[in-house]
Amino acid sequence: RHNQASATMASDAPDADALAAEAASLDGYFSDAPLTPEPQYPPLNESFDTAVIITNLPRVGAAKIDKLTKVVTKLVSRIGALAATDDFPGVYLPIDEAKDESYGFAICEYGTKEEARQAVEVLAGYKFDKNHSLQVIPYTRAQDLEEVSTSADFEEPEPEPFRERPNTSSWLEDPVQRDQYVLREGRETIVKWSDGKTEPVVDYDGEREKQAGVAWCEYYTRWSPFGSYLATLVPNKGVILWGGDGFQKIARFPAPGVDTVVFSPQENYILTCNNRRDDPNSIKIFSIQTGKLLRAFPLYPKDFLPEGATMDQVPPPAFQWSHDDKYLARMGKDLISIYETPSMKLLDKRSLITDGIHEFQFSPKQNVIAYWAPEHGNAPAHVDLIELPSRKKLRQKNLFNVTKCSMVWQNDGEYLGVKVTRHTKSKKTLYNNLELFRLNEPGVPVEMIDIKDAVMAFSWEPSGSRFAIIHAENPNASKVDVSFYDMMKKVEGDSKKKNKGNKNTLSKTVGKAEAHEIAEINKVETLTGKQCNCVFWSPAGSNIILASLGESASGTLEFYDVDNKSLVVKEHYRANNVLWDPSGRTVATIVSQPIGGGHFKFAMDNGYQLWSFQGKQLHQESFENFYQLAWRPREKLLTKAERKTVLKNLKKYERQFDAADKERKRAEYLEKTTEKRALRSRFRERLAELRQFKAQQKAARIDLLGGYDSDDESNFVVKEHQVENILSTKEEVVY
Numbered sequence: 001r002h003n004q005a006s007a008t009m010a011s012d013a014p015d016a017d018a019l020a021a022e023a024a025s026l027d028g029y030f031s032d033a034p035l036t037p038e039p040q041y042p043p044l045n046e047s048f049d050t051a052v053i054i055t056n057l058p059r060v061g062a063a064k065i066d067k068l069t070k071v072v073t074k075l076v077s078r079i080g081a082l083a084a085t086d087d088f089p090g091v092y093l094p095i096d097e098a099k100d101e102s103y104g105f106a107i108c109e110y111g112t113k114e115e116a117r118q119a120v121e122v123l124a125g126y127k128f129d130k131n132h133s134l135q136v137i138p139y140t141r142a143q144d145l146e147e148v149s150t151s152a153d154f155e156e157p158e159p160e161p162f163r164e165r166p167n168t169s170s171w172l173e174d175p176v177q178r179d180q181y182v183l184r185e186g187r188e189t190i191v192k193w194s195d196g197k198t199e200p201v202v203d204y205d206g207e208r209e210k211q212a213g214v215a216w217c218e219y220y221t222r223w224s225p226f227g228s229y230l231a232t233l234v235p236n237k238g239v240i241l242w243g244g245d246g247f248q249k250i251a252r253f254p255a256p257g258v259d260t261v262v263f264s265p266q267e268n269y270i271l272t273c274n275n276r277r278d279d280p281n282s283i284k285i286f287s288i289q290t291g292k293l294l295r296a297f298p299l300y301p302k303d304f305l306p307e308g309a310t311m312d313q314v315p316p317p318a319f320q321w322s323h324d325d326k327y328l329a330r331m332g333k334d335l336i337s338i339y340e341t342p343s344m345k346l347l348d349k350r351s352l353i354t355d356g357i358h359e360f361q362f363s364p365k366q367n368v369i370a371y372w373a374p375e376h377g378n379a380p381a382h383v384d385l386i387e388l389p390s391r392k393k394l395r396q397k398n399l400f401n402v403t404k405c406s407m408v409w410q411n412d413g414e415y416l417g418v419k420v421t422r423h424t425k426s427k428k429t430l431y432n433n434l435e436l437f438r439l440n441e442p443g444v445p446v447e448m449i450d451i452k453d454a455v456m457a458f459s460w461e462p463s464g465s466r467f468a469i470i471h472a473e474n475p476n477a478s479k480v481d482v483s484f485y486d487m488m489k490k491v492e493g494d495s496k497k498k499n500k501g502n503k504n505t506l507s508k509t510v511g512k513a514e515a516h517e518i519a520e521i522n523k524v525e526t527l528t529g530k531q532c533n534c535v536f537w538s539p540a541g542s543n544i545i546l547a548s549l550g551e552s553a554s555g556t557l558e559f560y561d562v563d564n565k566s567l568v569v570k571e572h573y574r575a576n577n578v579l580w581d582p583s584g585r586t587v588a589t590i591v592s593q594p595i596g597g598g599h600f601k602f603a604m605d606n607g608y609q610l611w612s613f614q615g616k617q618l619h620q621e622s623f624e625n626f627y628q629l630a631w632r633p634r635e636k637l638l639t640k641a642e643r644k645t646v647l648k649n650l651k652k653y654e655r656q657f658d659a660a661d662k663e664r665k666r667a668e669y670l671e672k673t674t675e676k677r678a679l680r681s682r683f684r685e686r687l688a689e690l691r692q693f694k695a696q697q698k699a700a701r702i703d704l705l706g707g708y709d710s711d712d713e714s715n716f717v718v719k720e721h722q723v724e725n726i727l728s729t730k731e732e733v734v735y
Contacts, residue, residue: 035238050083050116051109051139054123056132059104062095065072068102069093076108079122080115108141121295125343166244168228171632174697176664179581181588182221183608184595184628189217189232191632192248196585196612198668200619204247216240217249219595224263227630229288231261231270239272241288253286266325269341275299276312283319285328285344295344301332323413329369331360336369338388347389349502354384359405363439368394370437372405372418381405383418383435385444395444395638397435401425410460410467412640414440415487417467419458430454434469436487438519447521449485456480457535463640464522464541466562470532480532482546484524484562488517524562531556540584543613547578547589551602557589559615569613574605582634586618587611595627 029103052075060068073091076082082090092107110116119136126134156367171180178195180203192200198298209216217232217240224231229241229250238255242248257274264270271285281296299316308315317331327347329338335351352369354360360371367388375381381402385394397418399405404421415436423430434449453471460467465487472480532546532556546558572589579588591605607622638646702709709715 015257017397019183048139048143049113050111051107052116052119053105053137053139053142055105055135055137057093057102057104057106057134058129058132059101061101065093065095065102069106072106074124075126075128076119079110079119081111083109083111091187097553125345166248166250168243168250170245171227172634176660177583178648179583179586179634180227180632181581182223182628182630182632183626184217184221185606185623185626187215189221191230194581194586194610194619196581196583196610196618197664200610208246216242219259221630222261222263223266223630223632225633226267227264227632228267229263230632231263233258233261235259235274239270241270251288251291253284255284262319262321264321264328264341265323266323268325269294269321269328271319271328273299287342294342295339297330301330301337303333320360320362322367323365324367326367327362329360329362331357336371339685352386352391355379359407361407361409363413363416364409364411366439368413368415368439370407370409372407374402375400383407383437385416385437385439385566389661395437395446397437397446399435403430407458408458410464410686411462415460415465415467416440417458417460419455432471434458436521438487441519445519449521454637456533459537461534461541461544461562462539463643468535468537468544470530470535478531481526481528482530482535483526484530485535486522487519488526489520489522490517492516527560530558534578536578536580536587538584538613539580539582539585540613542582545578545587547575549576549578551576557611557615559611559613570611570615570617572609574602577629579629579631581631585615587613588629589633590626590629592626592628 009494052436054072058068058070069089071083071089072516073089076091084090088109090109090442094103094105094107096102096103108119110119116138120138123134123136128134174193176195178193182190182199183190183192188205190205191203193203194200216235217234219233219235221233222231223229229243230247232240232242234240235257237252238258239253241250241252243250248425253270253272255272255274257276257279258272259275260273262271262273268288270286270288271283272286276282277299280298282299283297285294285296286292287294296348298321300311300314301317304314304317305311319328319330325341327338327340328344329336331337332351334355334357335353336357337351338347339345339392344545353566354371354373356373356376357371358374360369362369369386369388370383371386372383373381381399383397383399383405385396386392387394399422401418401422401424402420403423406419408419410416416439418435418437420433420435422433432451432453432455434451434455436447438445438447451469451471453470453473454475455469456475457470458467459469466484467487468482468484468605470480470482501504527546530546531548533553534547534549536545536547540543542561542563544560544562546556546560548554548556551574555570555571555573557570557578559570560566572591574591575589575593578589580589581587588608588610590608591602592608593603593606603624605622606626607620608626609617610619611617698709698711
């Protein structure tokens with residue numbers, strides 16, 4: 001067998017001469033470089049930017065790891081596509097082999113950096129179950145922690161020394177209860193006191209920052225809702241908060257390019273926006289107390305822009321706060337995204353579906369959202385009231401042939417007014433009506449007022465039941481009418497009889513027991529032939545300003561007392577804004593220009609004027625460049641009933657107020673005459689010194705005069721002469 005196999009192998013072996021001939025024929029086809037067959041792998045990605053670590057997962061035994069992995073994979077896959085391969089599913093749960101259970105964390109890898117960053121934001125604080133809330137960190141952060149030494153003994157760092165925060169309510173302790181306002185003119189930012197009687201006094205003008213060579217404001221300013229903080233915008237740095245005596249620096253929030261800031265109603269949070277359409281973090285939410293960035297949003301929600309529209313054509317939807325800071329909401333496409341604070345997660349993990357929504361507003365005093373949507377398909381236009389967090393629909397009002405709606409809340413949230421612009425079937429003629437909701441009554445009844453004229457303005461009386469509208473047959477008319485309505489009607493008689501059979505009637509005693517108010521709209525009066533395009537109610541109610549504002553307007557200001565029917569007409573040429581102080585004592589009319597708007601053609605008129613609520617001019621200032629005036633708000637501490645009690649007993653305090661006014665005037669007089677009184681005192685002192693000097697020289701003077709004393713009256717002869725002059729005579733004949 002061996003010989004046979006050897007013979008077979010010899011017959012199969014190639015001939016050496018044949019191989020040599022074949023090699024010679026292929027000469028020139030082979031490279032002289034040595035052959036090194038090494039595999040060509042793709043470049044190794046040594047970055048872990050797409051990976052995250054999810055901690056605070058439940059620890060489970062080996063038998064349940066596969067099930068936990070599937071649950072985690074399903075959760076993280078909602079955010080983006082995982083970087084899964086044949087050997088790696090995209091999620092890995094390490095196992096403690098000694099205990100035969102998981103470590104309580106997972107490593108997850110996404111396809112892109114953006115998805116990993118979004119996972120860190122979205123999953124932070126996510127309730128995995130009732131005992132576990134997830135925490136997520138980038139994998140790169142874990143690599144940084146790897147360098148931290150664990151062998152050294154831990155030394156607890158020394159706590160920072162306690163630094164007392166400035167008293168942000170100190171300005172309320174002013175003995176004469178003055179108000180404050182801030183001015184932005186030129187490069188100056190100035191805060192002034194105003195008492196509505198005397199000239200304003202500077203409180204702080206940034207002198208401390210000027211000496212340090214820094215600017216405490218480079219753009220606009222904003223007061224917080226209760227006046228605790230003043231926010232100044234420095235676009236290169238962000239937003240700076242000031243407060244306390246001397247306006248000390250309290251906090252700074254980094255927001256490059258910021259041009260808008262909004263406080264939450266209870267002063268717990270602050271929202272900044274730079275209005276950059278290409279910035280994924282254009283809008284930022286900060287906690288005021290901690291300074292922590294809670295969440296950032298792009299300028300536009302996902303899929304918000306209509307098909308074919310650009311960002312320049314559609315303004316971004318604004319965020320709105322609920323009255324108690326619990327919710328922050330923004331309108332999206334056919335939905336409202338409502339976020340809970342402080343987690344900034346979606347309420348119930350889902351948005352509120354609102355098909356076709358065009359506008360929404362929070363109630364000023366309740367967690368109620370009002371929104372309207374136009375006609376869509378066979379569905380009519382409608383205004384809806386939604387309660388939070390239950391999402392219960394309190395009321396829906398269907399509307400037909402609607403062109404546009406605008407909603408206005410009364411500041412106490414008792415009423416909601418909706419101005420509806422309707423069209424005829426031909427859509428050639430427009431007309432208006434008002435839909436008025438009563439929020440404090442069962443079932444939220446709605447009443448309607450038909451108005452044939454065009455309605456140009458609608459405004460509620462603060463904390464009252466009255467409202468005013470500007471209307472005219474032609475919206476471009478130079479003369480308009482101003483009508484006042486009241487949601488409550490005064491009636492005489494027994495309130496029980498009036499309320500019988502009317503469930504939507506609300507009555508209360510007014511004055512005597514026989515006078516009552518019932519829930520019924522009534523027209524109070526109409527002022528005709530007015531030159532105005534805006535109305536501004538006093539915060540104290542009763543008084544209103546009918547103003548003609550704008551470039552082409554006359555600048556007429558009509559101070560009207562709705563209760564006493566008194567009218568005072570004034571003028572501020574080219575005024576473009578009217579601002580009441582929070583007490584309703586003083587009102588400012590303003591001619592201002594935008595910051596960075598280039599040349600302002602009405603710069604010669606820039607400035608402001610202060611008026612009393614009765615129309616008396618108190619103060620006037622003019623500036624070359626004037627940008628802003630803003631009154632410092634006050635928190636209302638009295639209830640509506642307490643305010644009515646104060647007004648009812650106002651005469652009891654008249655003596656106290658008169659005495660205070662006399663004391664103030666005396667203090668002003670003493671201050672003004674301080675130099676005169678000091679000069680008079682110095683003159684009297686000098687006169688006394690000269691008399692004393694003269695008395696000391698008396699003996700020498702008598703000796704020089706030969707014993708004659710000029711001060712002795714016995715040396716003089718006194719003679720008296722009487723001279724009578726007749727100034728006038730008058731004769732009367734008496735019969």
